[in-house]
Amino acid sequence: MAFAPLAAVPAPEPGFGPWPVNLERVDGELVLAGHKISDLADEGTPLYLVDENDMRDRARAWVHAIGDGDVYYAGKSFLTPGVARWMMSEGLCIDTASEGELRTALAGGVPGERIGLHGNSKSDATLRLALESGVGRIVIDSPGEVDQLAGIAAEMGVVAPCFVRVTTGVHAGGHDFIATAHEDQKFGLSLATGAAQRVVTAISANPHLEFLGLHSHIGSQILDSEGFAAAAAAVMDFAAELIGMGIDVPEVDLGGGYGIQYTGLDPKPAIEIDMIAGIRSAIDAACQRTGIPVPRLSIEPGRSISGPAGMTLYRVGATKDVMTDDGVRRYVSVDGGMSDNIRPALYGADYTALLVRESDADLVPSRVVGMHCESGDIVVRDVALAADVSRGDLLLVAATGAYGRSMASNYNMVRRPGVLAVSEDGTSWLVRPETWDDVLGIFPDC
Numbered sequence: 001m002a003f004a005p006l007a008a009v010p011a012p013e014p015g016f017g018p019w020p021v022n023l024e025r026v027d028g029e030l031v032l033a034g035h036k037i038s039d040l041a042d043e044g045t046p047l048y049l050v051d052e053n054d055m056r057d058r059a060r061a062w063v064h065a066i067g068d069g070d071v072y073y074a075g076k077s078f079l080t081p082g083v084a085r086w087m088m089s090e091g092l093c094i095d096t097a098s099e100g101e102l103r104t105a106l107a108g109g110v111p112g113e114r115i116g117l118h119g120n121s122k123s124d125a126t127l128r129l130a131l132e133s134g135v136g137r138i139v140i141d142s143p144g145e146v147d148q149l150a151g152i153a154a155e156m157g158v159v160a161p162c163f164v165r166v167t168t169g170v171h172a173g174g175h176d177f178i179a180t181a182h183e184d185q186k187f188g189l190s191l192a193t194g195a196a197q198r199v200v201t202a203i204s205a206n207p208h209l210e211f212l213g214l215h216s217h218i219g220s221q222i223l224d225s226e227g228f229a230a231a232a233a234a235v236m237d238f239a240a241e242l243i244g245m246g247i248d249v250p251e252v253d254l255g256g257g258y259g260i261q262y263t264g265l266d267p268k269p270a271i272e273i274d275m276i277a278g279i280r281s282a283i284d285a286a287c288q289r290t291g292i293p294v295p296r297l298s299i300e301p302g303r304s305i306s307g308p309a310g311m312t313l314y315r316v317g318a319t320k321d322v323m324t325d326d327g328v329r330r331y332v333s334v335d336g337g338m339s340d341n342i343r344p345a346l347y348g349a350d351y352t353a354l355l356v357r358e359s360d361a362d363l364v365p366s367r368v369v370g371m372h373c374e375s376g377d378i379v380v381r382d383v384a385l386a387a388d389v390s391r392g393d394l395l396l397v398a399a400t401g402a403y404g405r406s407m408a409s410n411y412n413m414v415r416r417p418g419v420l421a422v423s424e425d426g427t428s429w430l431v432r433p434e435t436w437d438d439v440l441g442i443f444p445d446c
């Protein structure tokens with residue numbers, strides 16, 4: 001095995017990079033919205049912490065930036081009934097991608113008309129629930145879904161509100177976007193092959209379906225508006241075609257994927273107001289070019305709202321020095337891992353970690369690893385940590401609020417950690433920690 005050069009850097013201090021805005025160091029102690037992290041650890045570790053006001057502020061920034069338009073919070077990044085209530089009170093709608101997410105949003109009291117439903121394989125039961133709940137939009141993702149949804153709507157005597165997800169050929173992520181036909185993936189209906197046009201035509205000809213607009217989602221961790229603008233231009237050209245055929249396109253939904261900082265080395269993404277300005281000017285230009293009216297705009301940010309507001313608190317169980325080709329690397333094993341954050345194992349995602357107590361010890365190249373039976377069970381690939389980190393110490397990992405708890409598993413029969421909301425007003429569970437009864441209760445003989 002080849003080892004990467006040991007170029008570990010320490011996590012930035014609170015106030016910089018990926019940390020929630022209300023995390024600070026006070027007299028050497030890490031404090032979140034007035035609560036000492038070392039006290040919060042008494043709830044048990046691992047533990048997810050959410051800076052409630054940071055998450056609400058991030059949601060509000062998108063609502064402010066979009067102005068006359070809609071922000072659908074992508075629930076798959078992290079959704080609980082409590083989070084749904086926060087988002088509603090900040091003026092957002094909720095984007096769901098499964099029956100479970102739909103049920104969670106409804107349990108949070110979100111009115112159906114403020115919920116969108118996605119999915120490339122929706123069951124009849126899910127579509128029926130969506131129509132019963134009066135969801136505002138169902139995003140059609142395949143040709144067969146037109147007849148499936150129309151049949152259910154006819155049976156129920158309702159008209160189903162439809163968007164159509166198109167693949168524009170723009171695929172963006174990180175810095176780059178590659179304006180080539182990104183056709184070979186499972187989502188959306190191709191503009192290039194005419195599949196999208198056939199589906200829109202079928203919807204608008206069906207009395208049980210109402211065509212409301214076009215949807216596009218180009219990727220994730222996108223840092224500026226360039227890729228969105230390219231996608232918007234392609235969507236608007238298609239909208240002009242449809243309008244030429246006599247089909248109205250009242251709304252365009254450009255999806256999510258707005259990037260965040262995970263480590264101190266990640267570049268800062270564009271601020272919300274600049275992102276939206278870039279998107280709007282691409283839409284306006286296309287409308288001028290083609291002479292069609294400007295559609296209503298919606299977006300679906302997930303991680304940019306939930307990600308940086310969340311952190312994971314772990315306790316160190318063991319340390320070990322391992323020789324590599326480039327020197328010694330310290331392995332710091334914690335009490336969680338790939339069961340509470342699968343992203344490093346799933347796609348090599350990088351994070352950073354901070355020792356909760358202060359230390360004057362020298363920094364050593366370290367790798368934070370989990371307690372699971374996989375060598376790919378990495379929490380933080382490279383970070384400089386104090387040489388005196390040892391069993392019992394607390395480590396805080398930044399930017400785990402999105403796709404952490406929502407992708408958590410019970411691998412190795414662990415109890416999935418709870419999610420504690422923290423604000424100046426106090427703390428409360430968004431998700432309670434699982435008990436051994438939760439884990440063992442699924443077995444018929446337990």
Ligand SMILES: *Cc1c(COP(=O)(O)O)cnc(C)c1O
Pocket residue numbers: 074076077095118217219220221255256257258300301302303304402
């Ligand atoms: C995943 C997804 C989102 C949210 O993506 P983020 O990277 O969390 O912003 C929004 N819309 C659709 C259709 C998605 O699949």
